[in-house]
Amino acid sequence: MDLTTKQTILIVLLVSPLLLIQGAWMFKDAKKRGDKYYWIWGIFGILNIPSNLLIYLIVTRIIQKEEK
């Protein structure tokens, strides 16, 4: 699948705000929960949508909840 430059730019403009919002939410949520790696979660959140968010929710809401 070869995309033209115009199509690539369009995808970038559509996806970037979503990635930024996801990353920002994960950053704030991890900080609020007292996680010391909140910066890493934030950067992780801007790399992929929505699988990275799902991974974050599994780790924080299921795995870490069981730990507590």
Place this chain on the structure above:
Amino acid sequence: MKDKDEVRILESLIDEFYKENSEPLNNEIKNNPEYIKQKENLNKVSKKLDILNEDIYHLDIDILGIIEKGEEIKNAKKSKIEFALFIFTSLIILFIYFLMGLIFGARLLVISQFIFLSLAPWLIIPISILKRKGSAS
């Protein structure tokens, strides 16, 4: 002589004000203009100083609350700056990532996303579980 009279009048006035005079004042002193003037001044000062007789120790100041509020404001400001720094860093990372996509083609974006999608769950979730087991033991 005049000075001695003034001193005598003032001493009499002070004795009378603090009710320490052993004998009543004579009319000559009482009708003296200097005596009347100084007596008025003394009464004015006394009225102004009456405010000190009021109880001012009933003030209820929550010092700990004020300190905690100050700490909250300081932390909120620090959080805002940190968040702004995170957004700036994210924009730079995204810019570099998409610039590389434009230079090397969309194929690079697709491959990198596939790597994130396939490797990230297999790395992060087991590490979290191991960490949980480690802290539990």
